[in-house]
Each structure stands twice: as C-alpha cells, then as structure tokens.
Amino acid sequence: MRLTPGVATWTREYVRRTAISDFAVAAICSTVALQVRFDWHLGIEYVLCSVIVPLLWVVTLSLSGAYSVKYIGTGSEEFRKVLNAGFGLTAGLAILSYAINTELSREYLLLTMPTLAGADLCVRYAWRKQLHRRRSTGQCMSNVLAVGPESAVEDLITELRRDSYHGLTVVAACVRETTSETVAGIPVFGGMAASDVVDAVSRSRADTVATESARFVPISPDGPRLAQPTTYSPGSGVPPAASTRPSACGICPDFSSNGTPGIGTPR
DSSP states (O other): OOOOOOSHHHHHHHHHHHHHHHHHHHHHHHHHHHHHHHTTOOOHHHHHHHHHHHHHHHHHHHHHTTTOGGGTTSSSHHHHHHHHHHHHHHHHHHHHHHHTTOOOOHHHHHHHHHHHHHHHHHHHHHHHHHHHHHHHTTOSOEEEEEEEEHHHHHHHHHHHHHOOTTOEEEEEEEEESOOOSEETTEEBOOOSSHHHHHHHHHHHTOSEEEOTTSOEEEOOTTSSOOOOGGGSOGGGOOOGGGOSSOOSSOOOOOBOTTSOBTTTSOO
C-alpha cells in the first residue's frame, strides 16, 4: 500500500489561499461601504481606514485562530472564529477612533463590519465545499494511525471510509493482542506498546493518531512524536512513556456519539 506524504503542503496552500481571499473580501467591503456612505466625498481618515481595514482583518483573524489547521474542513469552530474576529475588530476600531480623537462614522462601521464578516463566512464556506469535493477524490487527506483493540480499529476504518469530508484516512494500525497482518485491509504495524506506536508513526508517515479514547491527536511537524499523555484515556493502552515531550499541536475534533468526527456540526 502506498503511503502518501504529510499534509503540510496542502494545508499551507489552503491557509494561504484563505488569507488572500480574506484580504480581498475586506478590501471590497470597505471600498463599497465608503462609496455607499460618502459617495467618494470623504476625508483622509477614511481613505486610510479603507487601506488598513483589510490588513487589520487578516491580522485579527490570525489572532483569533481562524487560520488554525485544526479547524480546516469540518466543524463550526472556524466560522465562530470569524465572527469573533468581526466583533473584535469592530470594537478595536471604535476604541482606536476614540483614542486618537477621530470620529469614525457609525454608519461606515455598521456597513463595513457586518458585511465583511458575512461575506467572509460565505467565501470560507465555498472554500470548504471545494475542499470536500477534493477529499471525495482522495486529495487533501490526513494520514491516520489507528491505535486500539481490533474491533475498535475496524469500526474506525469503516467510519472514515464512509465519509470523506473530514479529511482522515487510516493508513496503518497498532492493534492490541492480534496476530493479523491487516485490519480491514490496513496494515498492522505492531501492538499498543509505546515503542510500537512511535515506530508505526515513523514508518507510516502518519500525521494524526486516533486512539481508543476517540480523539485525533496531530503529530508535530518537526518529528514523529506523540502528544501529551493526558490526551490518552487510561484504557487506551498507550502508557505515559509514549510522550517524550509535549506536542505543540492541539487536539482535533472528538468523535461524536455515532463515532464519526464532525457529525452534527456544519460541513
């Protein structure tokens, strides 16, 4: 079985493209708001504002976590971050206006910011649907190492094969107490000992570990190491020794009640 390379390339491209579209949306919305509110009869402060709003929008989105790879392609958190950025930037512009004794038109802010946030949500949703179409053809997927009992691993493989929008594909497994070389057609690279799991991550080039605790744990891009032991449930069979140092990555979405990540949240 051919194991695909990590997700770093396509995630960087996706985030870069999203940031460019965020900037473009902000530029268009701020320009349209100026035309509607002032019909181009405006002061220098509004000209400057129309120039810096796109930059401030991208910076605010970044600070709010809207470019985090954890939220790419599934769940509502990405959209929540955009809304938080909209509220934050609106408040920030109002405070800045007061601090430098420049009265920004409330009509301008009310035209620009809600329109900007709404338009950006629509554009990001369009990017997400395009990503889902690419994932339906096997592109832009994260490689998963499944760790757990054979029955649980087989169920996980079945669930992830059924729905591709979440972007996860199992490429290898570490299975407790089995003599089988494969599980549901996926190669078994060892048991659930810490050394087996770490070795399997390296051999399979997995970028995510799915444990029996039903969590997806991204592997840090600078090496095949597991995340903090606190991310594993006591019954997962992966001892604390599996973590040599804390991971810089966070935890990706939990399984829902039916076992599939992201079900019940916007796609």
